[in-house]
Amino acid sequence: MKKGLLFGLLAAVVAFGAGAYFGRSTKQDVVISSSTSGASYGGGFKAAGDAAEALKTAAASGALKSVAGPAPTNVVVVKNGESIQAAVKAAPAGTIIRVMPGTYHETVYIDKDDIRIIGVIEEGRRAMLDGQKKLNDAILYSGNNFVAENLEIRNYKGNGIMGQAGNNFEIRNNVIADAGVYGIFPQLGQNGIVEHNVVSGIADAAIYIGMSDNIHVAHNDVFDSVAGIEIENSRHCIVEHNYVHNNSGGLLAFVTPGLPIKTTIDVILRNNFVVGNNHANFGAPGSTVAGIPAGTGVLVMAADDVVIEGNIISDNKVAGIIITDHANAANITVDPESEPNSDRVSILDNVMLRNGYDTIKEVKALMLTEGKRGGALDIVRVGPSPGSCIINRHQYVTAGLGDFAECAFTNTAATSTYLLPPVPPRVIKPDERGKVVFLGICSGCHIYNGRMIGPPVQVIQALYLDNPQGIADYIAKPVKKRPDYPEMPPQDYLDPQTRLAVAKYMLDVKN
């Protein structure tokens, strides 16, 4: 009897010892890579021509980046009490508009090329555009080579600065607070810089790069917003040296399904501070942005070729990095034409501290299946992300990363910028007017079959059936009909033919 018991006990001890031993032996299998000596990410954009090479060299040597071309020589000055819009109207293409300190209650539309609106800062006093919570947008530009600098923008309901299909833009040194749904929102642009802005208190994304290409977002201070910096349905973007703190979600690279441009590819998120993004999510319930769990440092959803390197990611309570797909995200309606997975995500060295201390129940369940106790979580992957990789994985508390390979590169040093010399303006064929206006303006809030900010296009199609004129009239003078949606800003700056063209496009579009 005693012998039997002892044997049983011994067997248990041996099993325990073996477990501990095997446990240790897997720990000894760690692959340790040096990010300073390994191969470098080759980048996903191949610029053509000598000029592109020259610009790359300039950027690498630390020279000032510029994409808007040579500065115009024509200069006008707007003083407190005068109108910026009046100056823009009077100005020929190719004008610097200097705005003196003061308060300007207006919306400024820029539809010509080479306009630069440059605030003059005197002893800390800026030119302030104040929407008084009555106006929708501070600045809407559709011209190319647009520059906005040194402005202060407050109390708008729609957008701080929104670009509508303008290329070669530079938005820098602006202070934007409580400016509505989007703080800085270049939509459908190529070759742009967003840097040294201080953006806060935004109900969706503080900086939203939408359906754009070759964008550089750097040195911005972004806080107290639902989403900090969003790279959405855009390609070849670098987001670096930003301080992103106390938003609900910090850095986001994703594909919103139901937008006309379907991909996010090649995004480098590096050397940012992503700290304490635990702000309560104040996005409209049911909207896409309201689906971001408050406490998310970095979110990759359905974006491909995202590289995450050199960030300090700390104190985000749900997780430091979440990688997911459309099927697992909240408030997302699947789009059969959008590839739903985050393919080829590369996680290089990052400093990660105190993340995931109070995570969501879905993630806790996943951690349990891997025998992890919770209380800390740096990186979690939910849903397929084929071809993804990580280096020095032993540093982090992870969940769902079992099939991540070792990365073939350890740094992104070889890719300094995706910016180009000024690119030509977007070509708009006469029969594509409605489409381009939809892409450049409407799709900032309306996606085909989901709730972004406004109602889905599919619902608008059902409501208006065969009545495009009804849409054209409504968008000129919208009436609030939905208590749980923000009010639509009037689009009366578009002429009646353009409004009808975009209305027809909306009724015809199939996805």
Add this chain to the structure above:
Amino acid sequence: MKGFRWLKPLLGCVLLLGSGALWAADGRAGFTSCIACHGSKGEGNTTLGAPAIAGQDAAYLQRQLQHFRAGRRGTHRSDTFGAQMRAAGATTLRDDAAVAAVAAYVAALPKTRQAAPAKGDLRNGNNLYHGKCGACHGGNAEGNPALNAPRLAGLDAGYLKRQFAYFRDGVRGADPKDVPGRQMAMMARTLPADRDLDDVIAFIHQQGRPK
């Protein structure tokens, strides 16, 4: 005389109250013909195919009653419950005023909820509801008169499924004069799978329910 200045406006109030009471009385009388199927509180009766109507938007109720009366609803041969509604209900209301009165009366009844909420994948239901339904029927399925969209939160799963299929298959919302019905018909054709409808209904039944 000075002391009687307040009399005139007060008299107005009494008259207003009086007409309101008359209206309500008229509506209550009309409602007696609804009770047999829709229940004494307008809570509905699933075995009779009668939906909950208590607290539904007055304009919606009025519109549907007029559709039944005019043969824009309940005339398709597959809509047997609709045919009953045409025969038993809508034709007993003698004129437009009677229709308006009963609609106003029913709209003022306290809203009801489904005692046993339908089951389904609430996450999928949430996503699809917000993506397709909520823009008109409201984020909490409470309905939105500005968009002619009725409240869904109190309706039983059987009725919701049946009407959804009617809209999808051209049984309801096919009449050119029923514009909101045509709008719904178009949306009903966009839901990917039948299973999705179960999930959406499960989501709808969770709305307005204490968590």
